[in-house]
Ligand SMILES: Nc1ncnc2c1ncn2[C@@H]1O[C@H](COP(=O)(O)OP(=O)(O)O)[C@@H](O)[C@H]1O
Ligand code: SF4
């Protein structure tokens with residue numbers, strides 16, 4: 001049985017902000033981004049390898065992939081939130097040319113995080129301050145990011161909570177008094193406060209039930225009205241199908257396919273065998289897992305990292321496939337779509 | 341049978357999360373429990389796993405009412421139920437390499453000699469290689485840590501399994517793989533399953549029957 005993903009839902013395609021020329025600089029241009037972590041004994045974990053993509057104003061790009069494939073590291077790299085043993089290469093340019101990978105911590109803390117890039121973190125519990133209520137954290141963020149006078153802060157905080165479907169009645173609770181889903185919504189509300197031109201949401205729907213997944217995804221998507229952009233990381237393919245303009249699939253640290261969402265989730269489907277396997281694992285499709293495990297990022301094979309699990313692997317796959325035309329594969333399942 | 345009879349349970353503030361809820365699980369069968377997030381499913385799952393003492397009501401485990409909870413529960417009852425939670429990071433001791441994490445229940449029960457055979461066998465089942473077994477939780481992905489948590493839940497060969505949103509944080513392939521491991525274990529041992537979740541597509545595909553939270557409250561068996 002093969003059916004489409006759950007309720008792909010109505011989508012508004014990414015819209016250019018009024019008055020912007022088609023030639024407008026992308027909000028974010030990532031090129032050759034690599035991140036590795038030094039391990040004891042001189043070994044490395046190669047968490048992100050040569051990632052590249054662009055994010056246009058008003059576009060929603062969704063990054064999907066198996067857990068541990070490097071998605072969150074990529075996000076952390078963009079925000080300068082990597083731990084001390086990380087080494088980065090490449091560039092990640094905002095529209096004014098600021099390179100997020102080269103910027104110093106002071107610049108990132110004062111002008112980027114929360115202001116130019118809003119972050120919905122993967123583990124909300126870790127980002128909420130345990131000793132303060134959700135309301136006080138939201139009001140503090142409003143004060144810091146918007147400079148709103150004291151009188152307006154309460155309303156602004158409540159508005160942000162409402163946008164993230166966080167119930168007003170729980171605003172005076174401390175983080176430990178919240179279920180996982182509520183903590184997630186509190187973190188989303190905090191990220192929406194600054195109204196940043198780029199929103200980076202790392203697994204923002206984890207732990208939410210289906211209705212709330214839809215609501216949260218739609219709210220994040222709504223953020224892209226007026227030309228703001230959204231980079232959402234998720235393992236939830238239904239949430240991705242609902243809001244993505246573009247899908248990027250990551251496997252073992254690399255982006256292996258970058259495709260328009262309609263083609264990816266509809267017919268003819270993904271071109272990369274890994275992406276096809278991931279969709280087939282959905283309970284509404286075949287519900288069959290890919291065989292085996294991804295390789296350890298500390299011991300990547302020399303050729304295609306998916307070869308050991310790939311039904312289409314052949315001798316050519318001993319050579320690493322280059323990423324061209326939105327795909328890194330020697331034997332794609334679907335031929336390259338004709339250019340319009 | 342695992343019988344939850346008129347369970348009321350909460351966290352000591354305001355209305356209890358679980359009010360007068362009854363649910364009976366037959367041996368060898370799988371039951372999916374669906375409900376919105378925050379409704380109290382996890383609290384009920386913790387009662388079923390002997391981890392949360394209810395304020396009222398009775399848990400009857402294979403004919404014996406449970407009167408003591410958590411570490412005070414008799415070993416025979418405590419080890420009859422294996423449990424896997426949504427967030428492996430909150431469920432795993434960060435200091436333990438995955439191998440020791442899986443072995444922990446055996447050690448706690450004085451069954452150390454079984455460690456050498458059971459741990460590799462389960463690691464194979466859940467798809468964890470030797471390299472991963474030597475790593476600590478912060479050195480592995482959520483999916484890999486959840487594989488270890490599932491192995492730990494199975495290590496004592498429980499007659500019952502409680503999976504609370506086990507796959508909610510996982511990608512589609514890892515989710516399908518872990519559900520496959522649970523079903524393989526159940527086919528081998530005849531264990532019963534309570535799978536708690538919010539995704540009807542998943543639970544209906546996985547379980548023999550699914551019940552909705554709203555059907556359970558205020559009913560007596
Ligand atoms: N440790 C706790 N302290 C206070 N309230 C809690 C705690 N854990 C859960 N709750 C509250 O109990 C209710 C039910 O939570 P839970 O059982 O986790 O539901 P679900 O699993 O359906 O998400 C929620 O309102 C939640 O905020
Ligand atoms: S390059 Fe070869 S092994 Fe890799 S995904 Fe393509 S066909 Fe499979």
Ligand SMILES: [Mg+2]
Nearest residue numbers: 378381382505
């Ligand atoms: Mg829960």
